[in-house]
Amino acid sequence: MTGSSAAAARRPRRLVLGLAGACHPAPALVVTTVSVLLAAGVGLSTGRVALLGLAVLTGQLSIGWSNDRIDAARDRATGQADKPAATGRVPVEAVAAAAGLALVSTVVLSLLLGPLAGAVALAGVAMGWAYNLGLKATVWSGATYLLAFATVPTVPYLALPGHPWPPWWAPVAGALLGFGAHFANVLPDLRDDAATGVRGLPQRLGPRAGVVVMACALAAASVVLGFGPAAASLAFALTASAVGIAGAAAATVAAVVAPESPVAFRITMAMAVVDVGMLIAAIA
Structure with a gap:
């Protein structure tokens, strides 16, 4: 050749x-x-x-x-x-x-x-493109993540026969998780964003406030997931909340110790998978 x-x-x-x-x-x-x-x-x-x-x-x-x-x-x-x-x-x-x-x-x-x-699935895609x-x-940068991640648990329900709406806590937990993911994703790039004039919500709040918002959103997502389902036991609610708070704490530590590293965002993605497991357990 x-x-x-x-x-x-x-x-x-x-x-x-x-x-x-x-x-x-x-x-x-x-x-x-x-x-x-x-x-x-x-x-x-x-x-x-x-x-x-x-x-x-x-x-x-x-x-x-x-x-x-x-x-x-x-x-x-x-x-x-x-x-x-x-x-x-x-x-x-x-x-x-x-x-x-x-x-x-x-x-x-x-x-x-x-x-x-x-329509709901495409609304989520539209938020990403916007x-x-x-x-x-x-x-409004955070609003796109809130709305896009709220559609993730909504679409599977609407795809069922009869097109039922999901229980309120499923899209709320998804939205909060997405909001936290937005901050976790952006925090490592704050310096580059400042150099190129990108001023979304995390950039406007700054790194300190951004870490606090990220941690609160991630923890709140798991608390909603734990206490939202009416049929969930107290043990499930406490476990889900504890897991979420621990994950939020780990992401916060990662963001503070290594602010330019993607570790906090990776922890957030892992939390998404864990939260889905707990959501499935709650509706089973």
């Missing part, structure tokens, strides 16, 4: 790896996993669980790819070495095309869940 043909053979692999890195894979996989577990937990059929999982995954991919495409110049200016679009490891045109294809896919797949479930397109730099 000549050098030129070998290079040509490597291009598709580099493109795939670049797109995989540009889609924000960890949050996309966590949100998809959480949604699939919830869908199975509320009693959706295997086919409907798979459909919901694909709808959520494509929506998350569209959000992740659009974020890297929109922020490519900013990420390049701040030296973000882990951003494939900013470093040139994948062409920005390819990232934009992938985001568009994923967006079309999630619209089709979401609507196959039913008009109401599909954040990327400019709300991240406004005081």
Whole structure:
């Protein structure tokens, strides 16, 4: 194989790896996993669980790819070495095309869940795109996370026969968890955001107040999850609350000790999976 043909053979692999890195894979996989577990937990059929999982995954991919495409110049200016679009490891045109294809896919797949479930699912995706397109730099940045994460436990219920609304505490816990995740995700980037003029809610509050808000939101999510279900025992309520408070404390320590590290955000994502397990236990 000549050098030129070998290079040509490597291009598709580099493109795939670049797109995989540009889609924000960890949050996309966590949100998809959480949604699939919830869908199975509320009693959706295997086919409907798979459909919901694909709808959520494509929506998350569209959000992740659009974020890297929109922020490519900013990420390049701040030296973000882990951003494939900013470093040139994948062409920005390819990232934009992938985001568009994923967006079309999630619209089709979401609507196959039913008009109401599909509309709510797409509202969550719209919040992610709105954040990327400019709300991240406004005081309303946290509202996009609140609304988007509230849809995560709502869609599986609406996809059931009869389209029942979820119990109030499920979307409330999801919204609080998302609000905390917003702060955990942004806190490591406060310095870069200041350099590029991004002034969302966490940036306006600053690192000290931001850590407090993050901890309170994460802890509150688990307290709501513990005490919200009317049929839950006191032992369950106390356990769920204790687990959530412990997780919030761990995320707070991580954010204070290593403010530029993504550890706090990773703890938040782990808490999301744990909270889903407790939610399923509460409705079982």
